[in-house]
Amino acid sequence: TYTGNILIAVNPFQRLPHLYDVHMMEQYKGATFGELSPHLFAIADSCYRAMINEHGSQSILVSGESGAGKTETTKMLMRYLAFMGGRSGTEGRTVEQQVLESNPVLEAFGNAKTVKNNNSSRFGKFVEIQFDKYGKISGAAVRTYLLERSRVCQVSDPERNYHCFYMLCSAPPEDVKRFKVGNPRSFHYLNQTSCYEVANVDDAREYLETRNAMDIVGISQEEQDAIFRVVAAILHLGNINFSKGKEIDSSRLRDEKSINHLKIVAELLMCDEKLLEDSLCQRVIVTPDGNITKPLDPDSALQSRDALAKTVYSRLFDWIVDKINNSIGQDPDAISIIGVLDIYGFESFKVNSFEQLCINMTNEKLQQHFNQHVFKMEQEEYTRDEIDWSYVEFVDNQDVLDLIEKKPGGIIALLDEACMFPKSTHETFAQKMYQTYKSHKRFSKPKLARTAFTINHYAGDVTYQADYFLDKNKDYVVAEHQALLNSSRCSFVANLFPPLPEESSKQSKFSSIGTRFKQQLQALMETLSTTEPHYIRCVKPNTVLKPGIFENDNVLNQLRCGGVLEAIRISCAGYPTKRTFDEFIDRFGVLAPELVDSSDEKTACAAICDKMGLKGYQ
Numbered sequence: 001t002y003t004g005n006i007l008i009a010v011n012p013f014q015r016l017p018h019l020y021d022v023h024m025m026e027q028y029k030g031a032t033f034g035e036l037s038p039h040l041f042a043i044a045d046s047c048y049r050a051m052i053n054e055h056g057s058q059s060i061l062v063s064g065e066s067g068a069g070k071t072e073t074t075k076m077l078m079r080y081l082a083f084m085g086g087r088s089g090t091e092g093r094t095v096e097q098q099v100l101e102s103n104p105v106l107e108a109f110g111n112a113k114t115v116k117n118n119n120s121s122r123f124g125k126f127v128e129i130q131f132d133k134y135g136k137i138s139g140a141a142v143r144t145y146l147l148e149r150s151r152v153c154q155v156s157d158p159e160r161n162y163h164c165f166y167m168l169c170s171a172p173p174e175d176v177k178r179f180k181v182g183n184p185r186s187f188h189y190l191n192q193t194s195c196y197e198v199a200n201v202d203d204a205r206e207y208l209e210t211r212n213a214m215d216i217v218g219i220s221q222e223e224q225d226a227i228f229r230v231v232a233a234i235l236h237l238g239n240i241n242f243s244k245g246k247e248i249d250s251s252r253l254r255d256e257k258s259i260n261h262l263k264i265v266a267e268l269l270m271c272d273e274k275l276l277e278d279s280l281c282q283r284v285i286v287t288p289d290g291n292i293t294k295p296l297d298p299d300s301a302l303q304s305r306d307a308l309a310k311t312v313y314s315r316l317f318d319w320i321v322d323k324i325n326n327s328i329g330q331d332p333d334a335i336s337i338i339g340v341l342d343i344y345g346f347e348s349f350k351v352n353s354f355e356q357l358c359i360n361m362t363n364e365k366l367q368q369h370f371n372q373h374v375f376k377m378e379q380e381e382y383t384r385d386e387i388d389w390s391y392v393e394f395v396d397n398q399d400v401l402d403l404i405e406k407k408p409g410g411i412i413a414l415l416d417e418a419c420m421f422p423k424s425t426h427e428t429f430a431q432k433m434y435q436t437y438k439s440h441k442r443f444s445k446p447k448l449a450r451t452a453f454t455i456n457h458y459a460g461d462v463t464y465q466a467d468y469f470l471d472k473n474k475d476y477v478v479a480e481h482q483a484l485l486n487s488s489r490c491s492f493v494a495n496l497f498p499p500l501p502e503e504s505s506k507q508s509k510f511s512s513i514g515t516r517f518k519q520q521l522q523a524l525m526e527t528l529s530t531t532e533p534h535y536i537r538c539v540k541p542n543t544v545l546k547p548g549i550f551e552n553d554n555v556l557n558q559l560r561c562g563g564v565l566e567a568i569r570i571s572c573a574g575y576p577t578k579r580t581f582d583e584f585i586d587r588f589g590v591l592a593p594e595l596v597d598s599s600d601e602k603t604a605c606a607a608i609c610d611k612m613g614l615k616g617y618q
């Protein structure tokens with residue numbers, strides 16, 4: 001259905017191909033908005049037409065909670081835009097085909113089965129489709145946000161790690177042999193949960209399809225092999241274990257098995273075995289008097305191993321995104337763009353951490369953008385009609401945004417400070433927040449909390465646990481890991497870790513995930529502000545992921561989180577029903593037939609209202 005121009009799309013949890021086929025696209029092509037049943041093609045069509053007619057850039061913002069259908073909706077939107085903006089009769093790899101095929105590639109490496117969704121995107125995505133002066137697609141760019149790195153090393157029932165790991169384990173026998181993988185149950189990074197299969201998903205087929213999609217987006221066979229070699233290396237890396245070494249607080253490889261896995265990792269990454277072992281079991285400390293090598297105890301070595309796995313995986317993901325962008329190509333002469341944003345919705349779990357804070361900050365920003373837009377649209381309409389609506393209140397969430405991201409003084413700024421100060425712990429960080437925001441309306445400290453804090457978001461209160469904030473915010477690659485991988489004989493691996501520029505290698509430049517994410521978000525908002533936005537709110541009808549079940553309270557909460565209720569409030573506070581003068585006379589003329597014919601439409605309408613004793617109309 002629609003609320004104003006906002007489309008509210010409910011996930012059907014069953015395939016409805018007839019709703020999304022070419023025949024349906026034909027019907028919506030050029031149809032007046034609102035004439036046909038609400039449909040995402042109607043949004044895509046009005047967006048495309050607005051771009052052609054007004055030569056202005058557009059954006060479609062798709063939001064909703066995990067499993068609500070954002071990614072499916074985004075793919076369908078892209079298909080419609082490719083249908084409208086594609087070039088007929090072209091052969092081979094067209095831009096629009098590449099844009100569409102980037103989806104399965106990104107999903108293989110960035111999606112996983114979670115409690116909420118069997119194919120959950122663990123990153124945010126903004127696809128910018130560029131159009132030339134003929135309204136044809138001439139280029140595209142994909143920007144991704146905040147991939148969930150922790151999943152690579154840590155998964156719990158009934159979730160899975162990223163799809164690509166299982167695909168590789170189900171690859172054809174020659175590839176399984178070549179990449180030295182096997183049963184997913186034999187890898188620590190996969191066997192922490194007992195979930196290996198996803199209903200209706202055939203990993204073996206997905207492997208071939210991903211390879212095929214990689215061909216189309218322009219990733220060469222050698223590059224594909226290197227990618228899967230890295231994926232396999234990460235699996236083996238997870239199987240390396242440590243036990244206490246001879247010296248105090250030192251560690252060594254635990255057993256033959258670990259030695260064997262280490263060998264395989266070195267082979268797959270084409271780097272030196274001894275260097276790999278050292279980079280896991282030791283740290284070099286730079287002091288004014290020279291470098292000191294310090295051994296790591298087994299726990300720290302395990303952490304070092306996991307940090308390496310996460311860094312390699314996230315670099316791999318970034319490489320794939322860059323490659324897709326390079327091979328699709330950007331059109332510097334593009335006349336306008338249509339951006340499609342598929343980004344995680346508001347999150348509030350039993351335990352909320354740094355990721356939730358970043359996600360909810362994104363949603364606060366988008367909410368502000370949404371409110372401003374809805375408000376502005378209404379305002380423009382009232383101004384056009386010369387109607388006074390000064391009494392309609394605008395609720396701004398700038399105070400929450402300031403609390404999180406203001407510099408200096410916001411939570412992210414405090415966190416960066418804490419990360420740079422070697423002695424800080426999550427407790428000192430929490431204390432600092434409690435002190436700083438003692439009297440902030442949107443911040444509170446739960447009773448008896450030592451590290452927890454609550455933020456009053458537009459969609460409700462969320463309590464965060466600050467325990468891992470410091471670690472999660474630090475964005476640096478251990479120097480030993482950097483040196484190791486940069487020295488790989490495989491140019492693909494070495495290029496994932498280019499040498500750092502001089503100044504930043506001196507540890508002077510601190511880079512934090514929070515600040516980088518904030519900057520990315522800022523850039524996104526700037527892009528969005530140059531476009532005319534269109535909104536789609538996806539709704540998940542139930543938590544059992546089945547068709548035909550509708551949980552009322554749950555849906556209501558999603559509408560609240562999506563800002564739909566706020567949009568309705570703004571609309572209700574003004575004049576929610578809009579009729580032209582002749583429609584009004586058509587409907588209410590019977591109340592005063594004698595007035596209708598005698599005067600012009602506007603006067604007649606006023607006369608009808610007067611006759612019925614209505615007060616305060618404008």
Ligand SMILES: Nc1ncnc2c1ncn2[C@@H]1O[C@H](COP(=O)(O)OP(=O)(O)OP(=O)(O)O)[C@@H](O)[C@H]1O
Pocket residue numbers: 011012013014015016064065066067068069070071072073117118119120121122344345538
């Ligand atoms: N229009 C649709 N028709 C049929 N099935 C759908 C549709 N939309 C969603 N689904 C089903 O719901 C599942 C979840 O949808 P999707 O992956 O798009 O959710 P999401 O909102 O992107 O979630 P996340 O934030 O976790 O990535 C899909 O895998 C698919 O099975």
